[in-house]
Amino acid sequence: MSEAFCLELYKDKVVVSYYAEKFHGRKTANGERFNMYDMTCAHKTLPFNTIIRVTNYANGKSVDVRVNDRGPFVAGREVDLSKGAAVKLDMIKTGTAKVKIHIVKMGANTKQSAVSAAKAQKIPITPSKGTAAKSQSAKKLVLKSGQLYDIQLGSFSDENNAREYAKKISRAKFKNVALQKSGGNTRVSVIKVDGKDVPSVVKQLEAKGFGNAFVKERKK
Known part of the structure; x- marks a missing residue:
């Protein structure tokens, strides 16, 4: 059994996108500088430093990313990935991908379990x-x-x-x-x-x- 099946499923069949050069070097919502090559992402509500595993339904590829920014600000999208993470999911050409998301580790500033956090959304x-x-x-x-x-x-x-x-x-x-x-x-x-x-x-x-x-x- 793969590790993914041991993790708590957070969201299924949701759309992710990515952001890159335009924001490279800008300050993220948690005060860091955005590096499009780092394995990071933006989410509207998950605590900063939460680690999520994003799996692309189109090809089965997965990547673990850390929440350090807020977004995306486009209706119908769940996560904005860094360009580096998007490359690992092989979604650069399409720009978006339908994925499932597992919680690997919740951010240190919360005591919620992955399940309670998902339900709270x-x-x-x-x-x-x-x-x-x-x-x-x-x-x-x-x-x-x-x-x-x-x-x-x-x-x-x-x-x-x-x-x-x-x-x-x-x-x-x-x-x-x-x-x-x-x-x-x-x-x-x-x-x-x-x-x-x-x-x-x-x-x-x-x-x-x-x-x-x-x-x-x-x-x-």
Whole structure:
């Protein structure tokens, strides 16, 4: 049995892309300099220094990469790989590839297991009397009509990356897209959403490629 089958499956049949010369030498979201030849990648929510194994369905080739940046900022794409990693997957000509992703090692700044981290990426919301949503802290969040909520879609150490992501969400016709400062990070959120509207807004965001929502009750 290969090692891949001993790892926790994170995402299956998702699309990855790669970035290269244009960003070579620029600062990544975790403060490092992007080196397109290193085995690194960008992901919107996985903790920095998480190691993931990406396997190309087209040819069975795999590569282990470390998360050190945020992205991709194109709807429908799960990971942006460095050019070096893309070469190992033999996807330079196609530009994108359909893959499966396993967690090799979670970043040191989280105690989540691979399974709980994967489950935390999306909020299973089903409208009912008292709609319950599972937050990333694994606590139950009851959505109440009349109560306002913020839907966080990403957190960035580089404010420019946050602004670019916010622009993409706004261009997709979503209102009340805001940047929120938290320590040294900048969060991108759709703010002031009524509890009764949260499920439909989350679904609309996911349909446009803006998944990984984190719903928080807005303090009065």
